[in-house]
Amino acid sequence: MASIGRITTRITRISSPHHVLRRSILQPATARFLTTTPRTFHSHNSFNDTTAANNNNNNNNNNKEDAIYTVNKEEIAKFAAMSDEWWAPQGPFKMLHLMNPPRIRYIRNRLQASGALSKNGAFGAESGKEEFSVGRFPLQGLSILDVGCGGGLLAEALARLGAKVTGLDASIENIQMARIHAKKDPLLNGVSAPGSLEYRHQTAEQLLEQGQQFDVVCSMEVIEHVENPAGFLKVLGQLIKPEGDLILSTISRTPLSYFLTIFAAEHVMRMVPVGTHHWSKYINPDELHKGVEELSKCEVLNIQGIGFNPLSGQWELTRSRDGSGSAEAGLLGLLGPPLAEASNYFLAAKKPAAATVAADGSS
Amino acid sequence: MSSLLARAVRTGIRNPLSSRLHQPMAAIRFQSTEAKAAATATEEYDVVIVGGGIAGSALACALASNKASSTLKIALIEAFDLSNHIKWSPRPDQYSNRVSSLTPKSVAFLKKIGVWSELDSSRVAACEGMQVWDGVSGARITFDAADVDGIQSSFLHQVFSGNIPTPPGVNSSTNQENLDGNKEASPLAWMTENLHVQYGLQKQLVGHQARGVKLDIFEKTKVQGITTEQGESAQPQGDWPAVQLDNGKTLVTRLLVGADGVNSPVRSFAKIESLGWDYSQFGLVGTLQIDPSTSTAPGQGKGIAWQRFLPTGPIAMLPLNNGYASLVWSTTPKIAQDLKKLPARDFCALVNAAFSASPAELEYLYKNIGPNGEPLVDFQKEIEWRTSVHDQEASQTMIRGGSSSQGDAKPPRVVDVQENSRAPFPLRMRNSSSYVEDRVVLVGDAAHTVHPLAGQGLNQGLADVECLARVIETSLLSGSDIGNIHSLTPYSSERFLPNLAMLGTVDKLSKLYNTDFGPVVWARSLGLTAVDKMGPIKNEIMRFAMGLEEPSKRS
Ligand SMILES: Cc1cc2nc3c(=O)[nH]c(=O)nc-3n(C[C@H](O)[C@H](O)[C@H](O)COP(=O)(O)OP(=O)(O)OC[C@H]3O[C@@H](n4cnc5c(N)ncnc54)[C@H](O)[C@@H]3O)c2cc1C
Numbered sequence: 001m002a003s004i005g006r007i008t009t010r011i012t013r014i015s016s017p018h019h020v021l022r023r024s025i026l027q028p029a030t031a032r033f034l035t036t037t038p039r040t041f042h043s044h045n046s047f048n049d050t051t052a053a054n055n056n057n058n059n060n061n062n063n064k065e066d067a068i069y070t071v072n073k074e075e076i077a078k079f080a081a082m083s084d085e086w087w088a089p090q091g092p093f094k095m096l097h098l099m100n101p102p103r104i105r106y107i108r109n110r111l112q113a114s115g116a117l118s119k120n121g122a123f124g125a126e127s128g129k130e131e132f133s134v135g136r137f138p139l140q141g142l143s144i145l146d147v148g149c150g151g152g153l154l155a156e157a158l159a160r161l162g163a164k165v166t167g168l169d170a171s172i173e174n175i176q177m178a179r180i181h182a183k184k185d186p187l188l189n190g191v192s193a194p195g196s197l198e199y200r201h202q203t204a205e206q207l208l209e210q211g212q213q214f215d216v217v218c219s220m221e222v223i224e225h226v227e228n229p230a231g232f233l234k235v236l237g238q239l240i241k242p243e244g245d246l247i248l249s250t251i252s253r254t255p256l257s258y259f260l261t262i263f264a265a266e267h268v269m270r271m272v273p274v275g276t277h278h279w280s281k282y283i284n285p286d287e288l289h290k291g292v293e294e295l296s297k298c299e300v301l302n303i304q305g306i307g308f309n310p311l312s313g314q315w316e317l318t319r320s321r322d323g324s325g326s327a328e329a330g331l332l333g334l335l336g337p338p339l340a341e342a343s344n345y346f347l348a349a350k351k352p353a354a355a356t357v358a359a360d361g362s363s
Numbered sequence: 364m365s366s367l368l369a370r371a372v373r374t375g376i377r378n379p380l381s382s383r384l385h386q387p388m389a390a391i392r393f394q395s396t397e398a399k400a401a402a403t404a405t406e407e408y409d410v411v412i413v414g415g416g417i418a419g420s421a422l423a424c425a426l427a428s429n430k431a432s433s434t435l436k437i438a439l440i441e442a443f444d445l446s447n448h449i450k451w452s453p454r455p456d457q458y459s460n461r462v463s464s465l466t467p468k469s470v471a472f473l474k475k476i477g478v479w480s481e482l483d484s485s486r487v488a489a490c491e492g493m494q495v496w497d498g499v500s501g502a503r504i505t506f507d508a509a510d511v512d513g514i515q516s517s518f519l520h521q522v523f524s525g526n527i528p529t530p531p532g533v534n535s536s537t538n539q540e541n542l543d544g545n546k547e548a549s550p551l552a553w554m555t556e557n558l559h560v561q562y563g564l565q566k567q568l569v570g571h572q573a574r575g576v577k578l579d580i581f582e583k584t585k586v587q588g589i590t591t592e593q594g595e596s597a598q599p600q601g602d603w604p605a606v607q608l609d610n611g612k613t614l615v616t617r618l619l620v621g622a623d624g625v626n627s628p629v630r631s632f633a634k635i636e637s638l639g640w641d642y643s644q645f646g647l648v649g650t651l652q653i654d655p656s657t658s659t660a661p662g663q664g665k666g667i668a669w670q671r672f673l674p675t676g677p678i679a680m681l682p683l684n685n686g687y688a689s690l691v692w693s694t695t696p697k698i699a700q701d702l703k704k705l706p707a708r709d710f711c712a713l714v715n716a717a718f719s720a721s722p723a724e725l726e727y728l729y730k731n732i733g734p735n736g737e738p739l740v741d742f743q744k745e746i747e748w749r750t751s752v753h754d755q756e757a758s759q760t761m762i763r764g765g766s767s768s769q770g771d772a773k774p775p776r777v778v779d780v781q782e783n784s785r786a787p788f789p790l791r792m793r794n795s796s797s798y799v800e801d802r803v804v805l806v807g808d809a810a811h812t813v814h815p816l817a818g819q820g821l822n823q824g825l826a827d828v829e830c831l832a833r834v835i836e837t838s839l840l841s842g843s844d845i846g847n848i849h850s851l852t853p854y855s856s857e858r859f860l861p862n863l864a865m866l867g868t869v870d871k872l873s874k875l876y877n878t879d880f881g882p883v884v885w886a887r888s889l890g891l892t893a894v895d896k897m898g899p900i901k902n903e904i905m906r907f908a909m910g911l912e913e914p915s916k917r918s
Contacts, residue, residue: 157842
């Protein structure tokens with residue numbers, strides 16, 4: 001098993017965009033870490049996996065972040081307060097909260113289209129035509145990896161829909177917040193509902209080294225924050241099972257996206273913390289398309305934009321390149337590409353069957 | 364538990380005779396009670412509905428009848444006996460005094476959740492027409508089911524429609540079928556007893572339980588307190604409301620629904636302000652026996668609702684089957700109490716007078732009710748004499764009621780009033796400052812209470828319930844936490860404005876008609892007469908009142 005101590009040498013540091021802000025808040029607390037008696041923090045039922053033991057071992061090394069699982073009472077309170085803030089409906093992350101339902105809709109629609117749902121027997125035969133089945137746990141039977149899970153917004157929703165979700169984040173603060181929050185919902189405890197949720201403070205490579213693969217890998221608004229996007233896309237591709245699905249979302253590098261995500265959202269409206277985004281790291285749909293095909297070795301099936309409609313106060317999907325997805329779109333559904341993808345957008349891709357991967361492996 | 368709460372709970376229960384007027388809406392504090400929680404048995408729910416009135420029961424039914432939301436664990440709590448409703452087997456010659464008019468939209472919803480087919484069609488009366496007139500000026504407006512233009516999208520539609528798309532699988536098309544399933548022009552409304560609707564609801568609920576829906580009904584059980592535990596000893600679900608019942612149980616819930624009526628304890632818990640006022644009016648209800656042959660309206664007035672605005676408030680007679688009608692007489696508290704005590708014969712005479720005599724004559728008659736409800740003059744004789752004089756003068760003094768083809772049709776004569784059916788209810792107007800809080804949502808009278816003059820209170824409540832059930836389904840399908848305020852906001856944005864508009868309109872009507880001050884009477888007469896002549900506007904009013912204005916569907 002990979003040592004978490006090597007974390008900083010990794011090419012991809014994956015964490016939610018809000019990592020930066022959170023870190024600065026946490027500094028004083030982290031400093032207090034080692035001066036108080038360590039206490040075991042039973043955060044989640046999936047918690048007592050091998051990483052826990054690993055971290056206890058690492059408790060005396062110099063990387064304070066590694067002492068994740070032995071935190072004192074004050075720390076718990078601190079994380080809980082942060083978690084409360086992160087999850088506060090009207091808090092600084094409100095826009096992200098509002099974005100979650102359309103994200104889930106996109107994922108469901110794409111998984112439906114790619115056959116991932118019927119493959120897993122989650123849908124009855126009658127639902128084949130319906131874009132939206134009325135089943136309560138449509139993702140049941142799917143293993144989903146959420147890379148850069150942040151406070152767990154997407155991961156929780158996927159688990160509530162029945163998936164076996166692994167949330168990954170390189171920020172220990174995010175992982176702790178996510179764990180604390182997940183405990184609040186009995187639907188996520190893996191007992192009273194089919195879905196389950198496990199959070200890991202790990203990088204994607206570390207997970208890969210453990211030989212894990214998933215039916216679906218998603219990573220929402222993360223790639224524009226990683227240091228080596230190419231390496232990141234490669235690792236994501238390897239984490240997907242043959243015939244599995246990849247779902248990404250990110251922001252285009254356009255004047256519009258600069259205006260919306262940095263000028264308006266950060267500086268004028270203060271909807272998200274200043275410093276959240278770096279425009280130069282934004283990736284255009286065609287670049288991502290190419291990257292996913294060449295590096296993740298997946299076939300791109302769909303690209304679709306999403307925008308915030310200030311009139312409805314909701315995020316809405318725009319019309320996708322293949323014309324699909326406009327069924328549930330609101331006003332913004334009138335926008336077609338390229339304007340539709342000029343800011344935030346999604347990409348869905350599918351990994352070929354095992355034989356094809358091997359054949360292409362050399363390219 | 365605070366004693367304030369106890370009072371809120373007590374007064375929340377139907378208490379028709381309560382003369383207590385508008386309680387100051389001071390927020391009732393519900394402190395965290397860690398000590399209390401320890402001793403009691405705690406159970407977890409997805410949805411706890413406080414109040415098993417029609418709104419609360421209909422919500423339970425709507426959730427249980429939907430594929431996605433029927434997987435939820437639901438509790439319904441009601442202070443009164445609910446299972447009794449299932450045993451309801453009324454005599455054909457007896458009608459409960461609480462009758463409501465259900466709009467086509469409400470009926471479509473009741474059909475969707477399987478309730479309508481449970482009802483006995485012989486106890487549902489179609490209302491095909493409405494005669495509304497001004498007691499002071501005589502100006503009149505008539506509404507006819509045949510007038511309603513069912514296709515046109517309209518201005519009011521734009522104004523009142525919400526912006527929430529109807530999710531797939533939810534069929535919200537307005538149902539134009541009548542009770543027997545025949546496609547024809549929809550009546551304006553259907554009249555039936557609240558108990559009858561409750562009967563259908565409870566039957567469905569029991570059916571859902573039998574097929575395995577996790578629905579727990581706590582009847583004859585009162586909510587004693589609601590808390591959220593915070594701080595040190597907080598449970599993992601610390602921010603979930605914990606509902607303490609008087610049977611010792613505590614229910615912890617993801618989403619708490621206040622369907623608990625005008626004095627909603629849930630609303631107090633959520634510290635949601637309720638704004639509004641009490642009309643210094645009571646609504647006296649009663650079951651009347653009528654002689655249809657005395658009505659001059661076409662078809663002996665079958666299926667016609669009659670409403671006359673008097674300076675003391677409107678009086679309305681709603682059609683039931685078999686020569687019965689339901690009365691809602693809004694008037695001063697004193698007159699309402701007096702009317703309740705009058706002997707049946709004199710009471711009927713006074714009801715007949717209220718539909719025909721002048722306000723001055725009525726004043727005279729009210730004054731002749733003795734302290735124990737005994738008539739001080741022979742009401743029947745007085746009225747017969749006055750009516751004959753009145754009829755002769757009528758044609759000269761009345762401002763004619765426009766082009767109505769029926770002319771000024773006369774309502775049928777009231778010949779009897781069912782024993783013990785007279786009961787006064789205080790009338791009020793309330794709107795909550797908000798319908799949602801994190802993990803709390805209000806529906807029905809808990810959210811808003813309206814003057815009954817337009818017969819809309821229950822219909823608004825059913826529209827709330829239909830919307831909330833749809834919103835809950837949508838959040839379930841997107842994996843959201845159904846108690847989260849973001850999940851609930853679409854409900855409040857869809858319902859708040861239409862309810863407020865309805866409250867405002869009805870309130871203005873009631874104020875407008877609560878006077879005999881000359882210029883106002885003149886203006887409103889012009890208004891009624893003018894509206895009666897203006898097809899499109901009248902059409903709008905009717906469509907709105909019938910609940911035909913629906914949220915626009917985005918495709
Ligand atoms: C005279 C009159 C005539 C009307 N006519 C019409 C009409 O023609 N058409 C129309 O649409 N509307 C009409 N209405 C309005 C209509 O009756 C109400 O809007 C409707 O009944 C409200 O239903 P509800 O379920 O929201 O509230 P309620 O019927 O008030 O139900 C609330 C329930 O909550 C329960 N409860 C409260 N507190 C607690 C507690 N602490 N613990 C447990 N249970 C509790 C109560 O027991 C009660 O059963 C009329 C109203 C009046 C007064």
